[in-house]
Amino acid sequence: MVRRARLAERLDPGAGRRLTVVAAPAGYGKTTLLGTWAGTRERVGWLTLDERDNDPTRFLSSLIGALRQGSGEGELGQGVLAALRSPDVRHPDALIGALVNELARRPSTVDVVLDDYHVITGDAVHRVCAFLVERAPEQLHVVLSGRVDPPLPLARWRVRNELVRLGAADLAFTASEAAAFVRDVMRLDLPRPDLMRLHEKTEGWAAGLQIAALSLRGCANSAGFVESFSGRHRDVFDFLGEEVLDRQPADARRFLVETSILDHLSGPLCDAVTGRSDGQETLERLERENLFVVALDDERRWYRYHHLFADFLRARLGPERGELHVRASRWCEANGALPDAIGHAIAAADHDRAVDLIQRGTDDAWSRGEVPTVLGWIEALPADVVRDQPTLVLQQALALALTGKPDRAERLAASVGCEESVPAGFSAAVRSWCARLRGDLPSAIDLARQALALLPADRGGLRVFAADSLGDALWSLGDLPAAETALADAAAIGRDAGHVYGTLSALTLLARVQSERGRLGRAHATLLRAERYVLQQDMEASSATAAIHLGLAALRYERDDLDAAEEAFRTGVESAERTGNVTDLTWGLVGLSRLEHARHRTDAALGTAARAERVARDYGANPEAVVAAAWMVRLRLRRSELPEAAAAEQTLARHTEAGTPGAEIPGRLATARLLHARGRSRDALDQLRPLRDAAQTADRGRDLLEILVLQALAHAQASMPDEAAATLADAFGRAAPEHYVRTFVDEGPALAALLPRVPGSEELRAAFARQAAPPQAALVEPMTDRESDVLRLLAVGKNNREIAAELFVSVGTVKTHLNNLYRKLGAHSRTQAVARARALNLPSISTFR
Template sequence: MKRSMMATKLYVPAPRRGFVARPRLREKLRLGSDSGLTLVSAPAGFGKTALLADWLGDATVQERRVAWLSLDAGDGEPATFWSGVITSLQSAVPGVGSTALELIGSSPLATELVLTTLVNDLAAAPQDVWLVLDDYHTVDSQAVGTGLAYFLENLPPQVHVVVSTRSDPDLPLSRWRVRGELAEIRAADLRFTPDETAAYLNGVAGLDLAAEQVNTLDQRTEGWIAALQLAALSLRDREDAAAFIERFAGDHRYIVDYLVEEVLEHQPDAVRSFLLHTALLDRLTGPLCDAVTGRDDGGTMLLTLERANLFVVPLDDQREWYRYHHLFADVLRGRLLSEEPAQVPLLHRRASHWYESHGHVEDAVRHALAGQDFDRAAHLAELAVPMLRRSRQDAVLFGWLKALPDAAIRRSPLLNVFYGGMLMASGDLAGVEQRLDDADRALAEAQRPAAGAAAAGLEGAETQELQMLPATIAMYRASLAQARGDVAGTSAHARRALDMAGPDHHFARGAAAAFLGLAAWADGDVLGALETFTQAVASLRAAGNLLDELSSTVILADMWLAAGRPGEARRICGNALRQADARGDSMMRASAELQVALSEICRQAGDLSDANRHLETASAFVEKGPMTESRYRWFVASALVAQDEGPDLALSYLDQAAELFRPGFFPDVRPIPAIKARVWVRQGNLSEAASWARAAGLSVRDDASYMQEYSHLTLVRLLIAQQHAHPDTNAAAGAVDLLDRLLASATDSGRGGSVVEIRMLQALAHDVLGHRRQALEALGAAFAGSPEPDEYVRLFLDEGPPMIELLREAASEAMHDAPDTATHDAAAAAHAQRLLTLGAPSEPQPPRPAERPPSDVDPLSERELQVLRLLDSELSGPEIARALFISHNTVRTHTKHIFTKLGVTSRRAAVSRARDRGLM
């Protein structure tokens, strides 16, 4: 089954025959070219679509590129809505939005990233582009509205959006109105004037009414075009026109009810039946109408209705596809429910079967749901799973799952598993387990004799997805155990998945091997993890799953870092990045993840310039990217780089990371709260760090455990800092024994990276306790314990003045030793001197030049002043970005410019300096 968009949704309606010329409204639309948004807002039947069709058909606007999207209730999901918008724009500007369309496949949808990418493409459009969103009121979605507001705020000047809607959208219209960025056409504008009413009734409709009769209808309809159309239709061939007009009264709803009854009563039974039975279709074509009505005259009937002006609107130039006027369709549906309620489910089911047979799975599911044929809807969803997974349309599947009754999902092993995946993405681990249990039960039922399979709705669904389902369930259970920190459970479920996967099921085998590797990693067996996970990556390659293969390289690099081989981690990430970049946009997610990994490696090696460059490259995707397991890592890497700019910025990034983090597929070997505690220790905020240690239940008497190692090493840093702050407390004494136990565990398991860090902390712990000789020996062992000592720079320099003092002594002591007795010391001294050169020059720094007078300072731009004012608040960087409707990356750029112009290095200093200079 294929996923496709009905081309008729993109059809720009042709001007209607006999349309009453309305130059005053054309002028309003022309003035909209000075605004980003033109809002055409009025109740049903005020001629919004007809007006736009007439305006766009004007020869004076032919040079403009026009993209049209007719919206309906099925477009309420952001992924569907923005897919339609981009497809529509591509019909006007070929090639635009291809990257954005690929990004929509992620789940949950990263709307701002999609729109940022789309806006960047549109900025290069050589001509004015007009995007018309017709019937926007059918999209009742706050998520769509939020994305549309962001899109409109960032439009390039040559792009204009027209929104046609029955009710005002939930957009910041007041703000745009004040800025002069909004053009509006309201019901008061759209109402027919008396002259236009006369032109329509006597010109277009040909009724030849007296001026008094025209005025009466104009007053009683208040220029409402739909009511006038219905009145004209009812007046046709009437001999008692005056009496009819005299009775014509009441509010709009009753007028419409009365007139539609008049219209329907004057139609032959065959026409009336056709109208009612096809009213539930959003789009009409002959074969579809035949399938729903059980007749064979659908095409002929649609042409007849069009000629009779019975409220059908053609959707293409071939007159194959139509739709009813929305107001007319609403009334027809109401009549159908009133007169033939039992027919409604049957009609929806017939429509569902037709759409399925023609490859339109989403429409087929929608009508099955509307017809309350939930087992069929579930079955169709099952058949669509392979297609949706290949195209990464998880959001569509999750939308169906939310619409299906729970009982229908529980009968389907496939849907239970993927519902569990949706819950895991949201962090509901208990819900995941229940769904996997339901999947096991449903699968057992499906594997019974034919009656059981039919009851489960899986007849004919023996696809590879179903064949692989037992292994898939086991993999999800491994992931669940991983998220709960159950290493043994992770390994057991992964082995079970591996046993159940067939020899040709490379993806299943690769995923199972990956979990075995992750379990070994979580257990501290890094060498075993490397061997197993490398095999997993090879299986992904054999399965042809390049995206997952390249993304998994990031995890493999983490393992090499734990093994003390950052150079190897750098090499494999670089190779994978070149492959990803060679594939272009399709591998953008993997490319971004690899850039983040390389940023951390570069920072550790002391190359802050490259670290920032990698983060900058990745930011466009990761910062607003899909909610993947690794998205939070961009914020962690940014926090590590930002520590030198000030702890507040680093902590802000870590807060963002914590919001995004979801336990799941990877061992949490570097918990975000522990990273924050390290920032506090470096900042000197020992009380916050101590509160973290108490809340985490950490003690120097704890057993050595790899999953707790990062937290234990953070605790050691806290104890050393407390000892420096209060020398008489002997706070660091217990840290020495803990470090000895951690060192033994790391050495036995081949975790070379841990060995370097532990020995470095041993040096600091001995030093603060007054054991200078032991401190220097531990420092030398830290240098000697790594085959790649030059890759470890920030590990040492981040420890600040105590480490600088030790490095200076290590460098100077070796200079006084005889070369033949101090080879080891000489190597340590050389490395110490290199670190000092990189991070702490031995010569005193010259005094800073006197501050320039304010008149000599580079002026701040208006946007920089806006950012500066918000820096003087409690808002985080991402919150400032949202407040100003710009990207977080742009906020960072403005902040750097502000710091440079004011000659400061922190947010607080910038605000203070700005106050001194009268800029606030």
């Protein structure tokens, strides 16, 4: 190695540095420089990119692997990795945001090198990288290395002094570095004049120096060679052929050319492609001879060619190219590398083989959530080949639907002939999904049922897709008994087919339907069943577990286990944030807001509720907007903010008028609550009577309980004590077997005053007694005003640098305040400090929105 201290100093991150870019043409020693520098750093993660990393799922997975490698923390990004396996994931920004937040909570710093970034051409990955750099915590230093400047906002970061760039002029070898390279690395004893001339001719280009030195071995006239050597790329390619490749033995030349089709080389794979048996020995020899072979692991099992050299070798390939790719495809298939097998089949233009492999590989890919990869495989085939394969057309349509392109997906699905049952059923399932995305629930139901009728029992992976769509649409329409039946069937279909995500989706939605029917015990059993299934599949950190956590949180809250409920709500919300699942996220935030209000953190509850409204609005999710607005009405009324409650009630009224699924009962309940708050109890009762009948008819047990409790309060307000007691007794009789608590306690003291007339309500009275005044903060030592400011910013996720900037102090001062906070709160981390402050209801946290 050539030590290049002048460059290593510039690579070391300075204060405020987010990014280092190393951009230069091939062969300028970028990787070698960074490798040498990395050896001097304490924590470095390294990711060498290739074209397949244009898939955001693969890129994020590999990035987390590199960060784990560098930080030494094997659990880092575990939740994000699980989210990436979900076929529902559509929001990479949400995932990278969750990863950034996790990094910010860890004390140790880490450098991460993304090498060969020039192979990234997809906008999605560029957006992910821009997001990562823009929001990088002070613990993270990103290094991008490639042949060209990445298409990122470099100018903005340079103006902010957040970027350092090393280009070709920086990386070019100085004369002394070139001399050290030729003498110490290439083991050549050239006269000084020849060294200086070679440096001049190559302009310090490391690959040119290496090429020249390889050819100079055994050359009698070094001065003549150096004088004739050209540093232009065209001349270098000519030279590679005439002076490097052609000087190798015939079997080595053949090996190099034939294996150039491989991005990564191993001995067995090379043997399969070349038909030889000395692949490992040849690779080791080529590496020893510095023949543009780079080892990718310490065990010397995998290698790659220098990219420039590989490009040159591939240009020497003739008609045998296709057969070589076919051999590589067969080896990859036999060794479990089906994605690589597909890539080689496509490169070989062996369309029959590619189609067969894709059809075999898509089920597993859907299960892993690699939807962009599947779409890339199919769209790499000629259009006429895809058109001749109805299953491929439908796979393409499914991928388009799952990536949020329902119009194109529906056109493709509708183009498939319906003469056979499986393609017809697959098409109907895809169109059902598209109808759900458009909000056309009747069509979604009809199409899902059509798909289930057409698809045979042995196509469980497709049937669960249709069954989930059916159950979801029925639930959205409010037909809870039919939805419960459909989702139970979907869970069974998914389990029998081994389709993990389809099964979990069905089970978690089934539990939600059972809760809405008032069957808390059955919902709890379903969620525990889902938990066991997750453990059996070794997918504890799966993104699909967000709904499990939130379902269990809601049940624990209803039964007044607030500590366990808060932990589960926060875990579920974090998971939903990673996946960008608007339904789970909205429900989770509303549940968390209810809990915060129950714990007298009233301002925090309002902030969380407002966030739930923003999430639903930003996603354009009307059913979720109904959930958020209905809770906002109740919260505003509890805060005695009638004008704001009325505004939220009008939002619900607009959704009801527009026919938003699930809006009618919450809207009318909100109206009744507002009438009751204004003292118009008889008008409220007029609203509630038909609503009670509708809830009973629809078997909406949870809504019915709320209606009965509100009726009891309105009767009491209207001086009708007997009616109030009878109605409350009816509600209690329905609720007691399922152990409802918070549905009653959350109505406050007015309801507590009615309980003495209800037999058997002692448990509820005890729960009301526990709902006492807010706990008082108890610290071993009072916080200073500045420590309160730091805690407030800590609670909203600011890192040390951001806190320092906002408070106009140094990062060192922030760290001092943090250490004092940890001591006073009895905490050992940021997360513990915030949790402890919340438990103590400290003002810095309770006013956080």
